[in-house]
Amino acid sequence: MTLPADTDVAILGAGLAGLSIASWLVDMTPDHAPLPRLHLLEARQEDTHDRTWCFWDQQPHPFREAISHRWPRWQVSHQGQRVEHCDPDNAYAMLTANAMRRSAYARFALREELQLTRGVEVSAIMPQDESLRVTTSHGNLNARLVIDTRPPPLTALSQSLGVWQVFHGVEIYRPGHGYALSSACLMDFQTGQDGINFVYLLPLDEQRLLVEWTCFHPDRHSEQCQTLLAPELPWMLADWLNQQLGKHWSVQRSETGCLPMMPVTPPTLNARYLSAGIRGGWMRAATGYMFASCQQGAAEVARQLQQARANGHWQLTPPRLRSPALNWMDTVFLHAIRQHPEAAPGWFLALFSATSAGQQRRFLGDQPRWSDLLAIMKALPPGPFMRAAWPRWSMASRAR
Numbered sequence: 386m387t388l389p390a391d392t393d394v395a396i397l398g399a400g401l402a403g404l405s406i407a408s409w410l411v412d413m414t415p416d417h418a419p420l421p422r423l424h425l426l427e428a429r430q431e432d433t434h435d436r437t438w439c440f441w442d443q444q445p446h447p448f449r450e451a452i453s454h455r456w457p458r459w460q461v462s463h464q465g466q467r468v469e470h471c472d473p474d475n476a477y478a479m480l481t482a483n484a485m486r487r488s489a490y491a492r493f494a495l496r497e498e499l500q501l502t503r504g505v506e507v508s509a510i511m512p513q514d515e516s517l518r519v520t521t522s523h524g525n526l527n528a529r530l531v532i533d534t535r536p537p538p539l540t541a542l543s544q545s546l547g548v549w550q551v552f553h554g555v556e557i558y559r560p561g562h563g564y565a566l567s568s569a570c571l572m573d574f575q576t577g578q579d580g581i582n583f584v585y586l587l588p589l590d591e592q593r594l595l596v597e598w599t600c601f602h603p604d605r606h607s608e609q610c611q612t613l614l615a616p617e618l619p620w621m622l623a624d625w626l627n628q629q630l631g632k633h634w635s636v637q638r639s640e641t642g643c644l645p646m647m648p649v650t651p652p653t654l655n656a657r658y659l660s661a662g663i664r665g666g667w668m669r670a671a672t673g674y675m676f677a678s679c680q681q682g683a684a685e686v687a688r689q690l691q692q693a694r695a696n697g698h699w700q701l702t703p704p705r706l707r708s709p710a711l712n713w714m715d716t717v718f719l720h721a722i723r724q725h726p727e728a729a730p731g732w733f734l735a736l737f738s739a740t741s742a743g744q745q746r747r748f749l750g751d752q753p754r755w756s757d758l759l760a761i762m763k764a765l766p767p768g769p770f771m772r773a774a775w776p777r778w779s780m781a782s783r784a785r
């Protein structure tokens with residue numbers, strides 16, 4: 386495999402962010418108009434069905450046709466109490482990694498300016514006069530712009546301000562499971578474990594469920610967190626499934642994650658370089674959801690690429706994805722759940738009880754109105770949140 390000597394844009398990593406940027410670029414450019422030459426470099430040799438993306442389908446994006454499931458209802462439960470909401474026009478939706486990739490690759494086939502090379506490990510990026518030199522396992526590539534979506538280095542993560550979302554999920558086959566196909570269970574809190582633990586359950590059809598056990602942990606590198614990833618979460622999940630469904634279920638595939646729910650300071654180099662995806666801080670720290678903000682960010686970056694191709698100014702600016710008010714609320718929320726993990730399930734339940742379906746999907750989908758933010762603040766107990774807010778507010782005031 387040989388790489389070209391140069392390209393206009395190199396995207397490092399063909400995951401959600403990389404493929405979304407390329408797909409937006411194709412969709413927003415008329416067929417007869419030229420695109421910048423864009424080369425995606427991906428370390429993986431082959432695609433695996435390793436994840437599904439779920440989100441409220443409430444904004445335009447290139448993958449709408451590829452959505453496999455929609456749930457008009459969603460619910461949260463804790464200690465026998467259950468809150469359910471319904472919004473058929475803006476359902477909770479699922480996009481599998483394979484379907485998303487197929488949709489992106491179909492666009493690549495239409496435009497020769499787009500190239501994807503797999504099995505290429507990027508190791509370094511060096512500024513040159515009019516470009517950046519990308520060093521890879523298969524030689525160098527010079528690019529006018531580089532969009533880097535590789536995982537962030539640990540130094541970019543404010544670990545003391547957040548938690549790790551550690552989860553293990555299985556897609557299981559269990560005919561007659563009995564769960565309503567119209568309702569997604571976002572959080573069924575589990576007691577008797579350390580920290581915050583919940584089960585996430587999506588009925589896929591009459592025979593199949595996607596079920597995940599999630600735990601929020603403050604320290605990914607601790608021995609306790611390592612044992613969570615394997616073997617504890619798979620055991621706890623299997624135990625829960627045995628209790629709910631009996632022993633007659635079988636695993637069809639599994640997925641695992643350890644997501645940084647914490648502020649990210651995106652690595653920078655110069656105006657030709659942009660960090661994107663989780664590395665760029667596009668994931669919502671307080672929720673671990675990224676799909677919605679990723680589509681917003683990808684659309685904005687694609688617009689900048691079109692402009693650069695048109696006016697010859699090869700530079701990129703980080704997209705602004707969330708208001709400072711939302712970022713501040715998220716930081717306060719993360720601080721409060723780090724301080725009081727035992728109280729967090731009750732707070733989530735209160736929040737889902739006191740707000741409407743529209744307020745929830747806009748807040749969780751990164752598009753809250755001021756009235757949504759106020760409703761959410763009102764739903765939470767003032768004491769712990771005031772205590773969590775104060776140091777963050779005085780830090781912000783001193784920084785100004």
Ligand SMILES: Cc1cc2nc3c(=O)[nH]c(=O)nc-3n(C[C@H](O)[C@H](O)[C@H](O)COP(=O)(O)OP(=O)(O)OC[C@H]3O[C@@H](n4cnc5c(N)ncnc54)[C@H](O)[C@@H]3O)c2cc1C
Nearest residue numbers: 398400401402428436438439506507642662663674675676
């Ligand atoms: C199992 C799982 C389920 C998730 N579910 C949801 C969900 O339901 N909803 C939601 O909003 N978010 C979800 N997320 C969070 C987030 O949306 C995903 O992690 C998303 O894939 C992040 O996109 P990204 O482009 O930043 O990173 P990735 O999609 O991980 O893409 C990064 C790419 O870079 C490649 N790469 C890494 N190193 C190199 C290198 N040195 N050289 C070249 N390439 C390299 C990787 O192979 C990878 O393909 C989930 C995450 C996981 C792990």
